Structure formats: C-alpha cells, structure tokens
Amino acid sequence: MPSQLYRSSLPANLLWLLVLLSPFLVLVTATSLGSQARALLHWKSTLQGGQLLASWNIDSRPCNWTGVACSVTRKGRLVITDVHLPDMSLAGPLDVFNFSALGSLATLNLSCNRLNGTIPPAIATLSQLVTLDLTGNLFVGRIPIEMGSMKGLQFLSLSQNQIMSSVPPSLSNLSGLTHLDLRQNKLRGVIPRELGRLEKLRFLELGDNQLSGSIPPSLGNLTRLYHLALYENQLTGSIPPQLGDLRDLVYFSLSNNSLTGTLFFILGNLTKLQYLFLWRNHLSGFIPLEIGNLIEVSNLDLSSNMLTGHIPSTIGNMSNLNILYLFDNELSGSIPPQIGNLLEITNLSLQMNMLGGHIPFSLCNLTKLQSLFLWKNQLSGSIPHEIGNLLEITDLSLHMNMLGGHIPFSLCNLTKL
C-alpha cells in the first residue's frame, strides 16, 4: 500500500487526510506509468500480428515505444496520452484492453487493423479522450450507449466495420464533437433527431449503412457542417427544407436512398457547395432555376430520379462544373445552348431522358470533354461537324435518338475515341 510508505514520515493530522483521500491515491497509483505499461503489454499479449510492436517490452520506458506518446500532467506526472497504431496488422479483440488503467489517453488511433469482437462499453472510461479512430477494423455488435459520456471527444470514427446496432441518441451528448464518421457499417434504425444538438459538428458521415426513416429536420441546426453524407441507406420522405440553412456545406450526398419530393431546398443559400450528389432516389419536380447560383459546384449528379421539365439555362452559370450527370430522369425540352459555357466540363451525361431539338453547336466548344452521353432521347437534326473539336473524348454515345444527316468526317479526328 502506498499510504504505508508515507506513514512513518508524515505528521498524524496529515495521515487522517490521507485516509480521506485514499480512494484518490489508489487511482493515482493505478494510473502510474508502470501500470499503464503493464496494461498495454497485457493487451499486446492477446494480439496476433504484434511483430511491429517489438519495442514494447517491460524493460524500456513506454514513452519510447512504437506508437506511444506521453505527456507530463499539471501535477508533474508522466502519463501515456497517445496510442497511435494505425495499419499495424493487429488482430484480436479490444475487450481485454484495460481502459481504466489508461484513463489519461487523449488519442487512440487503431485504424486499419483487424481488431474484432465488440467495442467494449468500458471504452467510455477514457474520460480524457479527444480522438478515437477505429476506422477499418472487424468490429461487430453495437455502438455502446455509454460512449455518450465521453465528454471530451472531438473526433469519432467507427467507419468501415460491421457494426449492426442503431445510432445511439446518447451520442448527442458529445457536445464537443466536430467529426462523426460511422460510414460503411450495418447500422439500422432511424437517424436520431438528437444529433441536431451536436452544434460544433463539421463532418457527419452515415453513408453506406441500412438506416431507414426520414431525415430529421433538426440536422438543419448543424450550421457548421461542411460535409453531410447520408448516401446508400434506406431513407424515405422528402429532404427537409431546414437543410437549406447549412450554408457552409461543401460536400452533400443523399444518393441511393428512396427520397421523394422536390429539390426546392437547394434554392439559394448553399452557395459553398462543390459536390452535390442526389442520384438514385425518387425525387420529382423541376430542377430549380436557382441551381445556377451554386457556382462553386464541380460535381453535380441528379441522375436516376424522376425530375421533369427543362434543363434550366442558368446551369450555364455553374462555371466550375467538371461532372454533370442528369441521366435517367424525365427531362424534356431542348438542351440549353448555355451548357456550352461550362468550359471545365469533362463528363456530360444526359442520356435516358426525353430531350428534343438539335444537339447545340455550343457543345462542341467543350474541349475538355472525355465522355458525352446523349443516347435514348428524342434529339433530331444532324450531328454537328464541330464535334471533331472534342479531341479529348473517349466515350461518345448518341444512339436511340432521331438524328439524321451524314456522320461527320470530323469524327475521324477523335483519335482517343
């Protein structure tokens, strides 16, 4: 007992104080550098593939071990604060990790290993943890509800595992969280509306799971978000207009769900968007004229929906577009000649619609085009001779239209075709 060490040299009144503080003293001894080292060594002994951890042995100071870093506390004690072991071929469970011995950890990065079993609820005892990265392992089971008590967390990624639970609403208590990535698991149930309380969140990834229900309007409160991805789930209902308040959004993907309703929400204020992916849903109605305000967008994919009406001529104002995919909708009218203003465009896919009229000559000014898909529409007239200007093109499909006239000789210039 450490208190016995002190007993002989301390005055009696201090002894009484030590008795009062003894639970605290035990805690202090428990987290000494030696016991922290022993806890890590014990975990290592349960792992396969720990060859890269050769420096981990009881004879050397843990602060010098591979992937381990220490700091000095305010009280002058040396403690382990960082365990950084990404991509180390570590295989085995995490439930033997003695979290209570390592309460001083601020960073735990075990990404891209083969750690398996469940994420132990005891992980929540890491009360100082700021960064937890368990990306790319073989974890199964649930996200522990207890993790909602890790008040210091700013970065949490459990992405690319096989976690099957729902998203616990308790995560909304992580009020300092800026980055939440749960992508590519097997998460079920609804997106908890409580997540709208994570007001510091800048990055929210829930893509490639089995989440259902509708998108909670409360997500519109996350006004600092620059990345919002809910793609490849089973989400239904319409896109809440509140998402139109997310003015800092740069990346926005809701692709491959079963969302209905219109695109009305993009009217106006999402002017920082660079990536807008809404493909493969059941969205209907017109493409709003205001889409032309989104002048930073480089990738726009609205394909495989039920959009009707004309392609708005304002699309010609989106001068940073590289990729424009509007295929597999019910768009009609003619292709607006303003598309010829999109000089940065590399891939243009308008196939499988009901577009009529002629192929606009202006398309032939898009000299960076690599693919041009206009097939299965109702285009008429002839193929413009100037198509021979599209020297970068590798894929060109114009079939299943009503085009007439000759095939222009200039096609022979397209040596990459």
Ligand SMILES: *[C@@H]1O[C@H](CO)[C@@H](O)[C@H](O)[C@H]1NC(C)=O
């Ligand atoms: C975990 O570490 C603490 C502090 O070192 C110790 O008291 C406890 O017995 C350890 N638990 C296990 C299961 O080894």
Ligand SMILES: *[C@@H]1O[C@H](CO)[C@@H](O)[C@H](O)[C@H]1NC(C)=O
């Ligand atoms: C830390 O480890 C490296 C090699 O693993 C060794 O060269 C160095 O002397 C060690 N430093 C201390 C302070 O033990």
Ligand SMILES: *[C@@H]1O[C@H](CO)[C@@H](O)[C@H](O)[C@H]1NC(C)=O
């Ligand atoms: C964890 O480590 C990997 C590999 O070095 C790195 O890419 C990733 O950004 C780290 N995670 C955090 C949260 O820093």
Ligand SMILES: *[C@@H]1O[C@H](CO)[C@@H](O)[C@H](O)[C@H]1NC(C)=O
């Ligand atoms: C976890 O991985 C270890 C090492 O590859 C293996 O021996 C063990 O059977 C695995 N456990 C589970 C539950 O998959």
Ligand SMILES: *[C@@H]1O[C@H](CO)[C@@H](O)[C@H](O)[C@H]1NC(C)=O
């Ligand atoms: C958040 O924490 C408070 C206090 O610990 C608790 O009462 C509440 O149930 C938690 N919220 C959720 C959604 O778990």
Ligand SMILES: *[C@@H]1O[C@H](CO)[C@@H](O)[C@H](O)[C@H]1NC(C)=O
């Ligand atoms: C969050 O959003 C919901 C629904 O949009 C709203 O009712 C609520 O007042 C918002 N909460 C905060 C704290 O802004």
Ligand SMILES: *[C@@H]1O[C@H](CO)[C@@H](O)[C@H](O)[C@H]1NC(C)=O
């Ligand atoms: C769309 O999502 C389903 C699962 O929801 C998946 O099987 C399919 O591969 C996805 N489609 C694409 C093109 O990614």
Ligand SMILES: *[C@@H]1O[C@H](CO)[C@@H](O)[C@H](O)[C@H]1NC(C)=O
């Ligand atoms: C965009 O912001 C303006 C000014 O803040 C506001 O009046 C308008 O209603 C917003 N538009 C949309 C579609 O949310």
Ligand SMILES: *[C@@H]1O[C@H](CO)[C@@H](O)[C@H](O)[C@H]1NC(C)=O
């Ligand atoms: C956007 O495009 C329309 C139609 O092509 C045009 O009349 C308008 O002036 C453009 N707006 C801006 C801000 O460039």
Ligand SMILES: *[C@@H]1O[C@H](CO)[C@@H](O)[C@H](O)[C@H]1NC(C)=O
């Ligand atoms: C194509 O570009 C040239 C100059 O770069 C311009 O004069 C011409 O009007 C453009 N053609 C069309 C059809 O937009």
Ligand SMILES: *[C@@H]1O[C@H](CO)[C@@H](O)[C@H](O)[C@H]1NC(C)=O
């Ligand atoms: C653009 O088209 C080219 C040619 O078909 C293709 O190789 C490339 O992958 C496409 N780019 C994207 C982002 O789809």
Ligand SMILES: *[C@@H]1O[C@H](CO)[C@@H](O)[C@H](O)[C@H]1NC(C)=O
């Ligand atoms: C393309 O081919 C046509 C006819 O063969 C020729 O007159 C023209 O100069 C060529 N244009 C380019 C840009 O090579």
